[in-house]
Amino acid sequence: MIRISIRKKLHLAGGKGELNIDAELGDYSFTALYGPSGAGKTTLLRIISGLLQPEQGIIEVNGQTWLNTAKKINLPAQKRNIGFVFQDYALFPNMTVQENLLYALPPKVDQSKVKSLLATMGLQNLAHQKPELLSGGQKQRVALARALVRQPQILLLDEPLSALDNITRIQLQNELQNIHQQHQLTTLLVSHHVPEIFKLAGQVIQIDAGQLIKTGTPNEVFGIHTHHEGITLTGEVVTLLPGNIEVLTAYGLISIKPSAQTVGLAMGDKVTIHAADLSLVKLS
Numbered sequence: 001m002i003r004i005s006i007r008k009k010l011h012l013a014g015g016k017g018e019l020n021i022d023a024e025l026g027d028y029s030f031t032a033l034y035g036p037s038g039a040g041k042t043t044l045l046r047i048i049s050g051l052l053q054p055e056q057g058i059i060e061v062n063g064q065t066w067l068n069t070a071k072k073i074n075l076p077a078q079k080r081n082i083g084f085v086f087q088d089y090a091l092f093p094n095m096t097v098q099e100n101l102l103y104a105l106p107p108k109v110d111q112s113k114v115k116s117l118l119a120t121m122g123l124q125n126l127a128h129q130k131p132e133l134l135s136g137g138q139k140q141r142v143a144l145a146r147a148l149v150r151q152p153q154i155l156l157l158d159e160p161l162s163a164l165d166n167i168t169r170i171q172l173q174n175e176l177q178n179i180h181q182q183h184q185l186t187t188l189l190v191s192h193h194v195p196e197i198f199k200l201a202g203q204v205i206q207i208d209a210g211q212l213i214k215t216g217t218p219n220e221v222f223g224i225h226t227h228h229e230g231i232t233l234t235g236e237v238v239t240l241l242p243g244n245i246e247v248l249t250a251y252g253l254i255s256i257k258p259s260a261q262t263v264g265l266a267m268g269d270k271v272t273i274h275a276a277d278l279s280l281v282k283l284s
């Protein structure tokens with residue numbers, strides 16, 4: 001169990017604010033951190049990893065205190081058992097793929113760990129390449145492998161897939177799922193992509209302007225809601241054709257007939273579908 005309680009002053013676009021988060025991550029859980037730009041997601045990841053210190057905070061990982069500002073405990077970043085993957089890969093450009101992994105290898109760990117990770121991540125053939133020759137997906141695979149070299153308990157992923165094309169993104173989502181299970185990680189993923197969150201995460205922490213808005217399963221945070229107007233489903237526009245709009249929801253693809261209300265929609269827009277918007281089409 002990871003227990004986080006953080007208070008940190010933030011310089012927000014609209015003035016001063018505070019990051020104010022109390023959350024728990026279950027062992028081996030996959031949690032998505034969701035919120036608009038500037039909400040404080042990266043700041044929270046940097047605090048968990050020890051790169052940034054809050055004014056007040058407690059971080060406990062499986063009973064071990066990593067941070068307790070009241071007791072002046074602050075475990076340095078290199079002693080926190082964390083793997084961190086960033087959106088921009090952050091690979092060393094002057095080192096080959098293999099050297100990037102070797103550099104991250106903790107002192108007493110056998111170098112064969114690097115070879116086996118290169119093999120399981122399908123990177124053997126690229127071991128002696130420099131990062132500049134790799135595609136975005138390959139770079140991110142190297143960044144993931146490098147994070148795993150440290151045999152982390154916790155994997156922090158700061159929008160690692162957002163710069164990738166859709167096909168590569170889906171492949172890497174599948175790999176992330178496997179890595180999470182095989183390495184028995186507790187994973188915290190920053191993502192803006194609702195379908196990705198439904199696919200990967202069991203829990204969502206939604207934040208805005210430094211404040212915790214909602215936690216729960218993806219269904220509870222984005223999913224079906226019933227209220228006095230009937231049922232609504234939340235999803236993302238994935239097809240936008242003159243005669244057909246498709247929205248990806250937790251319950252699969254839903255086709256909607258274009259109407260006056262759908263004018264101005266764009267691909268990727270997050271929408272709610274009201275029960276009244278659904279229409280039936282006879283197939284034969």
Ligand SMILES: Nc1ncnc2c1ncn2[C@@H]1O[C@H](COP(=O)(O)OP(=O)(O)OP(=O)(O)O)[C@@H](O)[C@H]1O
Nearest residue numbers: 009010011012013036037038039040041042043044
């Ligand atoms: N060390 C810091 N001290 C105080 N404020 C900070 C610090 N680092 C970032 N901020 C501010 O905190 C706010 C949140 O930044 P952060 O990068 O955590 O947002 P984010 O949710 O990750 O956004 P994005 O999705 O755009 O990456 C921003 O307004 C930023 O200027």
